[in-house]
Amino acid sequence: MMRMSKYYAPTLKEVPNDVEIKSHELLIRGGFIRKTASGVYTYLPLGTKVLKKIENIVREEMEKIGSQEILMPIIQPAEIWQQSGRWDDYGPEMMKLKDRHNRDFTLGPTHEEMITTIVKNELRSYKQLPISLFQIANKYRDEIRPRFGVLRAREFIMKDAYSFHNSEESLDETYEDFYRAYENILKRLGVDYRVVEADTGAIGGNKSHEFQVLAEYGESTIYYCDCGYYATDEKAESKLTFEVENEEEKEIKKVSTPDVKTIDDVANFLNSSKEKIIKSLLFKGRDGWVLALIRGDYDLNIAKLRGLLKDQTLEMGAPEEIKAEFGVETGFIGPVGIKKDNLKIVGDLSIKGIKNGITGGMEKDTHYVNVNLNRDFNVDIFADIRMVKKGEPCPKCGKPLKEAKGIEVGQVFKLGTKYSEKLNAYYTDEDGRSKPFIMGCYGWGVSRTLGAIVEQLHDDYGMLWPRSIAPFEIVIIPVSMKKPELVEKAEEIYNLLKDKYDVLYDDRDASPGFKFKDADLIGIPMKVVLGKKMKDGKVEVKLRYEKNAEEVEITESFDKLLEIIDKKLKEYDPKIYLNSIDKE
Amino acid sequence: MMRMSKYYAPTLKEVPNDVEIKSHELLIRGGFIRKTASGVYTYLPLGTKVLKKIENIVREEMEKIGSQEILMPIIQPAEIWQQSGRWDDYGPEMMKLKDRHNRDFTLGPTHEEMITTIVKNELRSYKQLPISLFQIANKYRDEIRPRFGVLRAREFIMKDAYSFHNSEESLDETYEDFYRAYENILKRLGVDYRVVEADTGAIGGNKSHEFQVLAEYGESTIYYCDCGYYATDEKAESKLTFEVENEEEKEIKKVSTPDVKTIDDVANFLNSSKEKIIKSLLFKGRDGWVLALIRGDYDLNIAKLRGLLKDQTLEMGAPEEIKAEFGVETGFIGPVGIKKDNLKIVGDLSIKGIKNGITGGMEKDTHYVNVNLNRDFNVDIFADIRMVKKGEPCPKCGKPLKEAKGIEVGQVFKLGTKYSEKLNAYYTDEDGRSKPFIMGCYGWGVSRTLGAIVEQLHDDYGMLWPRSIAPFEIVIIPVSMKKPELVEKAEEIYNLLKDKYDVLYDDRDASPGFKFKDADLIGIPMKVVLGKKMKDGKVEVKLRYEKNAEEVEITESFDKLLEIIDKKLKEYDPKIYLNSIDKE
Known part of the structure; x- marks a missing residue:
């Protein structure tokens, strides 16, 4: 019998001081999680139960599409990362260690x-x-600023899957399988979600989608767009075009702009519009x-710049x-007169048409005005490296x-031959020739899902x-543990329900209000309350979000109770409930 | 349908070169595991399936005794280990790392x-x-010499549980619960095992039992002893006593023993018995x-010395x-004339009675003869620090x-207040006083179980x-994939069995001998073979260790087949079979 009095679920009245979001x-x-170190959490029994249920749904959907479960090491030897070039490329988010023989590993x-x-x-x-092969295991990313609890942690649980193919068509099919499996997971989880086109980032490859749980503070x-276009901000494009301004090119001038630093400052100080300013940003990379x-x-948009x-x-x-x-x-900083070996200048399409623009003067407290492309400075590459804005035309x-706003819980990638070529992973094709595997990879944030769902x-x-x-x-709640008639009946109902449902018995010697508050905080879909109405042989049944309980007679038999419980639980849908109150 | 042709189970004919034991x-x-680095393994689909089944048995037995599942971080901050004193004490087996902010963690x-x-x-x-709380998660021990595959790995999966009590009696009860749960696990696993008294080692505490799977090369x-005494070699004691020898003390002499190094050499060279030699061994520790x-x-026995x-x-x-x-x-090296600040001399009880013994001369190529305790050297502590031998009297x-010989898969410890005192973990007792928790801890080697079972x-x-x-x-094996009547029937039988049993369909275009060998290597309990007898409407059913198959008519209905499969699988017991052939 799962008794709340012995269940390790320490609930707190106070809001912890380092939390930024509701989940x-x-x-x-x-009492689902506890922080051990920045971005490192312990899952208490309630959190672990939810995690395991999420894991099972994910595992079942993986098995349905024929993916096979494996378990790879968390500690990985440096050599394979050196071979792919990511030992250095991955950056400081990679946690590294040495074993007793001084060999390098990464988590x-x-x-x-x-x-x-x-x-x-x-x-x-x-x-x-x-x-295709998948695993459910811990991953490590040493985030510079871990935050939002399990949403941006340094140690987290992921389902990662990888597929191997001998044709693009075969990859396409498996990619579609995972796409559908991920939608099934989200449907089974019962949340509002969107699938969006995404940047491929550090994983690489040439196509990617993210699966986002919608949340106000995602x-x-x-x-x-209503036409079906969905993209992350990193990936989103628009049809916006930029015309060349119809102005005479004026003479370039360096002007004094003491203590004028931000774009707004510059525009105000020079009495210009921000559209005239050519913002200059320096990035440092491998080359x-x-x-x-x-x-x-x-x-x-740094993702576009990195990709470019x-x-x-x-x-x-x-x-x-x-x-x-x-x-x-x-x-x-500005493009006029800047000097550096191997400096690459990348221009967003938005600056191509600017005539008589404004840029930094490459000297403290100065800016150039009347700056013109090709006359005063050159650009090595023009490309879209811009974040789109709401209202721009759908591409x-x-x-x-x-x-x-959303929270990413899954992402699928078409990797192509990026990794198989670097790591010399070849198969023999039907024509007898040796070819690199065409690969896909498919991640699902298991512990992240916990946070994303609560956030919504x-x-x-x-x-x-x-x-x-x-x-x-x-949760079965007797309003008093001092009344044997309530306690006895509560235990009887517990035993009646326990094989069919996951039931908690709140046997704590506490006030009913205290118990109700905990049940609501923990988010248990249904309460069965044994209270005053028991003198008329009635228990109260109530869904988490219902204002009024339904009274059910149990004097003769429990049939009616079982029926009501079954019906109400089938109807239970917090997503619909929350959407309805949002509209009120 | 689980088709062997698409199942990732790469079997090998050759014996890999770095293996020392059969498992x-x-x-x-x-094709259950692959090595990634020394002591670091990947579990392929077959290995992962077995691991998950072991995990489920362990989890169910934990839940039966009311233990609650949690999930703690793998990366642990150094501070808590410094507080307990084990940051330094644990030694080089502890894998350590620093995060990007230079904070110390251990795996x-x-x-x-x-x-x-x-x-x-x-x-x-x-x-x-x-x-009591438990988790199933990875653990890390940087073994100096990882070996025996998953039996002595550096990354491994453990179920670890911890219990908290306010009395020794309560700890005793929970200790008994875990003891019985562990026996239930071993019974459900179907192996020969023994429960033995054990040393508490680096975990500490005052009582411990190990659960050992018997294996010839354990x-x-x-x-x-038949009386019910079981102990590990580290823990075992005996009733053997040592009499003081009845000899006159002779004059100590230093003799030349060129190139005489081992105990056997010394005994031979000096024409003495080994019983006269006082073996001198130097250990280095914290003090x-x-x-x-x-x-x-x-x-x-270093465990006894460490415990002492x-x-x-x-x-x-x-x-x-x-x-x-x-x-x-x-x-x-010898105790006569040895000099070192703070040197502690510990004598095993076996040397207490030696008269006119032999020891190292504390000078190259020399030994002392006629050495006598208290006259020529002193001992700080006398204790049993000896490994017992077979045949000695049961204690x-x-x-x-x-x-x-056995392989340890589980160990239970009574920790007492060792950790709660060091880490200031107190509760308020019935009498209103603050007291440190009395604790127990209970480990089960999940990945180790895989190796131990194969070893037996x-x-x-x-x-x-x-x-x-x-x-x-x-496993369902059609002897040829080129005969549609076999393939069709095989798929029909697969669909018939798949909801009740875990079934593999070996649809590879390979010889029957090849398929049988793989099925035997992988260790699948039962084969259902569709071969020559199919012309008479018969399939063959055979347990892994049976010499002869049972032919079952399937022309009219599958009822007989289902009955035979059910009966044979219920009888299947590889332990009994192997014990019987051992006796042949």
Whole structure:
């Protein structure tokens, strides 16, 4: 019997001090997780139960599409990462260690190198293809600023899968299988979600989709259109075009702009519009410095810049380093007169048409005005490196783009031959020739799902777990433990329900209000309450979000009770409930 | 449909070159595991399936005794280990790393510090006790010489549980619960096992039992007696006593013993018996050097020495270091004239009675003869620091001890207040006083179980999995894939069996002999073969270890087939079969 009095679920009344979003607060207060170190969590019994239920749904959907479960090591030898080039490229997010013999290992942030190395001498023939393998295991990413609880942790649980093919068509089919499996997972989880086109980032490859759980305070921004276009902010494009301005080119001048640093400052000081400013940003990557230019009223999209230059190590230059290397503060950097060996200048399409623009003067407290492309400075590459904005025309149909917030829980990638070529993973094709595997990879954030769901499904009283992953489906609450008639009946009902449902018995010697609050905080879909009405032989049955309980007679038999419980649990849908109150 | 042609189970004909024991060989050859680095393995689909089945049995038995599942981090902050004193004490087996902010972490080799830290501010009252929490997760121990495949790996899966109590009686009850749960696990796994008294080692505490799977080449030695006494070699004691020899003390003499180093050499050269030699061994620990003395014909028991001195860091001194620190090679070390600050001399009881003994001369190529205790040297502590030998009198009943080999899969410990005191984990007792938790801890080697079972249950053809954890229970083998009547019937039988059993369909275009060999190697309990007899409407059903198949008519209906399969699988017991052939 699962008795609350002996169940390790320490709930808290107070809001912990380092939480920034509701899901983090509720998971801590509800006794689901506890922080051990920054971005490192322990899952208490309630959290572990939900995690295991999520894992099972994910595992079942993987098995349905014929993916086979394996378990790869967390500690991975450096050699395979050196071979792929990611030992250095992955950056400081990779946690590294040495063993007692001084050999280098990483705590795997992902497993492309590992899986490719495993199969490369064992999958030899096209006859064995396609094949896909998955695992559910811990991953490590040393985030510079872990936050939002399990949503951005340094140690987290992922389902990662990898597929191997001898044709693009075969990859396409498996990619579709995973796409559908991920949608099935989200449907079974019972949340509102969107599938969006995504950037491939450090994983690489040439096509990717993200699976986003919608949430008001989600960390991802999605741009979408009723025509069916959905993309992350990193990936989103628009049909916006930029005309060449119809102005005479004036003489370039350097002007004094003391203490004028931000784009707004510059526009105000020079009495200009932000559209005239050519914003200049310095990035440092594998091959040195990159100067990126973009119109003053737009934001640069680093994912697009990284993708364009095929360099995932590109990061915004640190102010001190820029000062030291370029002899001027970041606020006064500009493309006119900038000098640096191997400096690459990338221009966003938005600057192509600017006439008589404004840029940094490459000297403290100065800016150039009347700056013109090709006369005063040159650009090595023009490309779209811009973040789109709400209202811009959809790249597919031209209608205004809309914006939403979400939390990424899954991502699928077409990798192509990136890893198989670097790690020499070849098979023999039907024609007898040796070819690199065509690969796909498919990640699902298992522990992240826990946070994402709470972020979408909660109200002022606590969490509202979908039935499929609720830690318990029903809690039985006698309003007093001092009345033997209530306690006896409660235990009888517990035994009646326990084989069919996941039931908790709140046998604590506490007030009914205290018990109700905990049940609401924890988010148990249904309460069966034994209270005053028991003198008339009635118990109360109530869904988490219902205002009024249904009274059920149990004097003669429990049939009616079982029927009501079954019916109500089948109807239970916190997503629909929350959407309805949002509209009120 | 689980088709062997698409199942990732790469079997090998050749014996891999670095294997020392049969289980390691078979798990590699059968395609269950692959080595990634020394002591670091990937579990392929077959291995993962068995692991998950073992995990489920372990989890169910934990839940039956009311233990609650949690999930603690693998990366643990150094601070809690510094507080318990084990950050330094644990030694080089502990894998350590630094995060990007230079903070120290360890990859947890065990979780006593972690669990104690988690509960210490949340379990406050005796009313919440007893409670036990368990997890199933990876552990890390940087073994100096990883070997035997998953039996001595550096990354491995463990179920670890921890219990908290307010009385010794309560700890005793929970200890008994785990003891019985562990026996249930072993019974469900279907192996021969023994429960033995064990040393508490680096975990500490005051009582411990190990659960050993018996195996001819097991790495643990067990001493036991028909009276019911069972102990590991580290823990075993005997009733053997040592009389003081009835000899006159002769004058001590230093004699030349050129190139005489081993105990056998010394005995031969000096024409003495080994019983006269006082073997001198130097150990280094937390508090400096320890000289341990034991009779020449016995082996020193380092676990007893560590327990005696309460110093788990004690290790045998390295020859070069001994040479440098004591000015003489290890072979000539002895208690007479040895000098070192803080040197502690521990004598085994076996040397107490030696008159006119022989020891190293503390000078190259010399020994002392006619050495006598208290006259020529002194001992700080006398204690039993000896390994017992087969045939010595049982410490309980005096009958001769027997010896067996086993592989440890589980261990239970009574920890007492060791960790709660060091980590300030207190609760408020019924009397209102604050007291440290009394704790127990309970480990089960999940991945180790895989190796232990194969080590016990295999024959010349491969593995013999117990049905409860077999990767598949039945394999359906058509002897040819070119005959549609066999293939059709095979698929019909597959669909008939798949909901009731875990079935594999060997649809590979290969010879029947090839398929039979793989099925035997992988250890599938039952084969259903569609071959020549199909012309008479008969399939063959055969258990893994049966010489002759049973022919079953399937023309009219499958009822008989289902009946035979059910009956045979219920009878299947590889343990009984292997014990019977051992006796032949």
